Amino acid sequence: MKDKPNILIITFDCLRPDHLSALGYRGLFTPTFDRLIDEGVIFTNAYCQAPNTWISHASLFTGCNPYRHGVRTPLRKIAPNVRTMAEVFQEAGYTTFGLPAMSLLSREAGFARGFDEYCLDGLQSREGILSHRYYRSASDTLAITKHWLRGISRPFFGWIHYFGTHRVEDSLLDLPPKYRQQYSEYAQYYDGKVAFTDEQFLEHLVGELKTLGILDETILVLWSDHGENLHGVEHNPQYAHNWTLKEDVMRVLLVIRAPWLLPPGEKHSNVVQSIDIFPTLLELVGVRSFQSQVEGKYLTTPFPQSNPIVYMENLCQGFVGVRQDRFKLIISKPDSQGKENSQISGVFGERLIWRLRLVKNAIHELLPARWKWQGRREPVSEVTDGLAPWWSARGEPEEILLRLIKHGTCTLYDLYNDPLEHHNIASQKPTLVKDLKQIIHDLAVHGANVEQAYEASEEAAVEAHLRALGYF
Numbered sequence: 001m002k003d004k005p006n007i008l009i010i011t012f013d014c015l016r017p018d019h020l021s022a023l024g025y026r027g028l029f030t031p032t033f034d035r036l037i038d039e040g041v042i043f044t045n046a047y048c049q050a051p052n053t054w055i056s057h058a059s060l061f062t063g064c065n066p067y068r069h070g071v072r073t074p075l076r077k078i079a080p081n082v083r084t085m086a087e088v089f090q091e092a093g094y095t096t097f098g099l100p101a102m103s104l105l106s107r108e109a110g111f112a113r114g115f116d117e118y119c120l121d122g123l124q125s126r127e128g129i130l131s132h133r134y135y136r137s138a139s140d141t142l143a144i145t146k147h148w149l150r151g152i153s154r155p156f157f158g159w160i161h162y163f164g165t166h167r168v169e170d171s172l173l174d175l176p177p178k179y180r181q182q183y184s185e186y187a188q189y190y191d192g193k194v195a196f197t198d199e200q201f202l203e204h205l206v207g208e209l210k211t212l213g214i215l216d217e218t219i220l221v222l223w224s225d226h227g228e229n230l231h232g233v234e235h236n237p238q239y240a241h242n243w244t245l246k247e248d249v250m251r252v253l254l255v256i257r258a259p260w261l262l263p264p265g266e267k268h269s270n271v272v273q274s275i276d277i278f279p280t281l282l283e284l285v286g287v288r289s290f291q292s293q294v295e296g297k298y299l300t301t302p303f304p305q306s307n308p309i310v311y312m313e314n315l316c317q318g319f320v321g322v323r324q325d326r327f328k329l330i331i332s333k334p335d336s337q338g339k340e341n342s343q344i345s346g347v348f349g350e351r352l353i354w355r356l357r358l359v360k361n362a363i364h365e366l367l368p369a370r371w372k373w374q375g376r377r378e379p380v381s382e383v384t385d386g387l388a389p390w391w392s393a394r395g396e397p398e399e400i401l402l403r404l405i406k407h408g409t410c411t412l413y414d415l416y417n418d419p420l421e422h423h424n425i426a427s428q429k430p431t432l433v434k435d436l437k438q439i440i441h442d443l444a445v446h447g448a449n450v451e452q453a454y455e456a457s458e459e460a461a462v463e464a465h466l467r468a469l470g471y472f
């Protein structure tokens with residue numbers, strides 16, 4: 001095993017690749033990112049599967065679309081019959097460690113599977129219930145990573161989640177005053193965080209890899225889980241990335257630096273996806289015994305020439321979409337009309353159902369056995385049907401998906417002629433819309449795995465977790 005390279009994946013949460021100077025951005029200079037891009041291979045048309053941290057990470061870890069790995073809302077787990085990247089590398093003899101920066105990437109939801117060490121320190125209270133401080137600061141992330149790298153046996157598979165590019169409070173972000181003073185509006189403020197990340201995090205981390213003499217023995221993957229809607233946030237903070245499937249939030253950074261394996265400086269503009277990372281790493285290190293559920297493709301030589309179909313969803317907020325060749329179809333819940341004006345948002349809808357479930361369970365416990373409901377999982381669905389139609393029929397993702405396909409508002413973009421997605425051409429191409437809807441249906445309905453919801457006994461703990469994060 002000693003000849004195997006190490007693997008280090010770094011998630012830069014919310015990082016938009018088009019805000020790096022290496023890719024032509026003029027708003028700031030990112031010398032460390034730029035140098036690593038020069039030394040590695042960059043995929044300039046990389047997509048995530050969902051504009052949402054936990055769904056997107058589940059796709060990274062499993063190489064699957066959400067309908068297959070099962071994480072589609074905060075209340076779902078990675079399906080037990082789906083293998084994770086850490087599990088596969090662990091079995092292949094790698095030492096594995098994971099450092100989440102956000103507590104929803106929890107053990108309970110299956111994100112820790114396969115990691116020898118999975119550090120949630122600082123994200124949990126003494127009672128074991130996750131505290132309000134649900135993200136990790138940049139300095140803590142760097143310090144813990146350095147500590148691990150100095151003591152870990154090789155080869156290792158590591159995943160670091162960096163939250164400094166996410167929208168959080170300055171005081172906990174370690175953002176030095178010079179960046180805060182230089183930028184005022186949110187977009188400039190965002191650039192300040194990217195500059196800070198380049199200078200104060202990535203440069204130090206790469207310096208550590210050099211000092212340890214392992215930079216050129218380590219496959220380094222720079223990835224973002226989704227982008228950021230820099231204008232939406234000025235209307236409402238939660239619109240930063242969770243409320244659309246547009247390019248701003250679906251396009252992600254993907255760089256693989258392994259100069260002894262991949263020719264430095266190559267730029268690939270074919271469409272690729274986050275789910276491709278898992279099979280690509282297996283191929284690069286020669287672990288080929290794994291037959292699995294993976295839907296992604298190898299991004300190694302020969303490089304795939306045809307563009308794949310890209311499936312995307314955020315059922316939490318009532319969106320599903322697909323890109324095929326130059327066209328992208330987004331289906332949104334009818335009351336939103338592609339905007340952020342729903343009376344009952346996904347999170348609220350799920351929260352409502354959750355509350356009703358808890359009430360139902362409490363009543364259920366008090367009932368004599370002969371009065372208990374038999375054969376019906378959700379006796380409250382009649383109530384929730386009326387209040388939150390997109391979370392009706394027990395709030396199951398499959399049901400939401402079918403409703404979207406049948407009743408949702410369709411928006412079609414020609415990304416070649418309209419890359420900024422200003423012009424909805426759905427009414428001009430009804431046959432194409434119908435075909436793309438059928439693709440979504442075939443993928444997400446026929447390809448769906450069994451959903452894994454929390455057991456009733458776990459619900460209280462998960463509810464406390466979500467409340468701590470501000471979802472209630």
Ligand SMILES: [Zn+2]
Binds near residue numbers: 013054
């Ligand atoms: Zn994220």
